[in-house]
Amino acid sequence: MRAHHAEQIDARYALAKEQYAALSVDTDAALAALRAIPVSLHCWQGDDVGGFERPAATLSGGGIQATGNYPGKARNADELRADLDMALSLIPGTHRLNLHAIYGDFGGKFVDRNAIQPEHFARWIDWAKAKGMGMDFNPTYFSHPKAEDGTLSHPDPAIRQFWIEHGIACRKIGEAFGKALGTPCVTNIWIPDGSKDIPVDRKAPRERLLAALDAILAEKIDRRYLLDAVESKLFGIGSESYVVGSHEFYMGYAVSRQLLLCLDAGHFHPTEVIFDKLSSVLAFVPEVLLHVSRGVRWDSDHVVTLTDELQAIAQEIIRGGYQQRVHIGLDFFDASINRLAAWVIGTRNMIKALLLALLEPIQTLRVSEQNGDFTARLAWLEEAKTLPVGAVWDYYCQQQNTPVGAAWLDAVKTYERDVLSKR
Incomplete structure (x- = not known):
């Protein structure tokens, strides 16, 4: 069950990676940069x-x-x-x-x-x-x-x-x-x-x-x-x-x-x-x-x-x-x-x-701004808001061996029951 879930996360990330790449955004590089902050x-x-x-x-x-x-x-x-x-x-x-x-x-x-x-x-x-x-x-x-x-x-x-x-x-x-x-x-x-x-x-x-x-x-x-x-x-x-x-x-x-x-x-x-x-x-x-x-x-x-x-x-x-x-x-x-x-x-x-x-298409945004094309700048800023960041985030959490989505809440509730409630 867990392996299948991992495969789904990998597949969603692969699709998101392609979508970001079409805008010259390297998701692997973004995740590497994120790990360093x-x-x-x-x-x-x-x-x-x-x-x-x-x-x-x-x-x-x-x-x-x-x-x-x-x-x-x-x-x-x-x-x-x-x-x-x-x-x-x-x-x-x-x-x-x-x-x-x-x-x-x-x-x-x-x-x-x-x-x-x-x-x-x-x-x-x-x-x-x-x-x-x-x-x-x-x-x-x-x-x-x-x-x-x-x-x-x-x-x-x-x-x-x-x-x-x-x-x-x-x-x-x-x-x-x-x-x-x-x-x-x-x-x-x-x-x-x-x-x-x-x-x-x-x-x-x-x-x-x-x-x-x-x-x-x-x-x-x-x-x-x-x-x-x-x-x-x-x-x-x-x-x-x-x-x-x-x-x-x-x-x-x-x-x-x-x-x-x-x-x-x-x-x-x-x-x-x-x-x-x-x-x-x-x-x-x-x-x-x-x-x-x-x-x-x-x-x-x-x-x-x-x-x-x-x-x-x-x-x-x-x-x-x-x-x-x-x-x-x-x-x-x-x-x-x-x-x-x-x-x-x-x-x-x-x-x-x-x-x-x-994950912003920063180069596209900068070129638009430098060229005075503020219409394109605003358009790309808004388009970026609906790009599949959730798929990239889930993949990052999986990479880092941390819960995906709201699964972390189950661990917190268990800890509350077993540890916090006894203080």
Whole structure:
């Protein structure tokens, strides 16, 4: 039965391959390119951004919120790794893991943020090495008593120094990831600092943030091991009127320091999109980090679906030839549905969007555009939407020994029954 199903997938792919070839699109080459693009899965989808510093950790510190209480969330690093193992087995390709600092193996002891070391992430490194994966990292500037009124822009020098030390510690952990795993670790700085109501002084907090960032980044670390990124936000919960780390602030900082700029799909105006920013930003910074999410009316971080915006992000990466300069990470956390399923749905959709972009008749489109034939350009763009991408996607999943179609859902339901329901 399975062999017959495989034969059907092969036959459908052969027909699709011919159809794409008629438009000068090489589907085999597209799949080879797709295999080379990793997506960084975010660990925090597995436990609602709680982390493992303390028992029953919860979100606090501003700017973020997870909703829902679906049963079975990971309660420790071992359970989270098991959930990730299951999710990754259902996602085609070799990808990465993005960790926050609160997800260390702390051995039941409280280790404050400014004292964390690579040793607290040794089991994560071993896990990733065994899977042939790279890892990315994030300082955690929330869910801490010293984060209630600000972090790197705080007026109290002692609190600022605490968070500077945390940032320095996180860069050393990121460097350790890069050295151990043979691929640079993108270490991304985001802080929730801001004001609920209109502030009088917008200048001083930004000056303090600037100085704090310079202190964190003072030590030069080899880019073979560590890539530094900074992330902006328009507003957050409790910072509706003013965010210290605005887009303009961090864009200026990234350009002047030649760092990665992180563009989060949910961190701008609800109708503002990030795909159009890529070619502009990449004219001035060496590389970009993407946090792909889905905001619904606000930065609500819904599971990524195959929307026009997601497809436009993938198209901009592929059309611009930015595969080596854009690091794709996911950043959503939905606790209202099975958390493992959320990873699978969101990541598979990101990969599908990349495949759609790789299968565009790009040469035909470029020639039409260069010749000023905008009629033909629009016609081919629309024709491409009904080409048999589904047959190519199913073939790719089969090639990568991952479930075809919605068959992955059966595996998730079985895992929920046998593992998640017993937590």
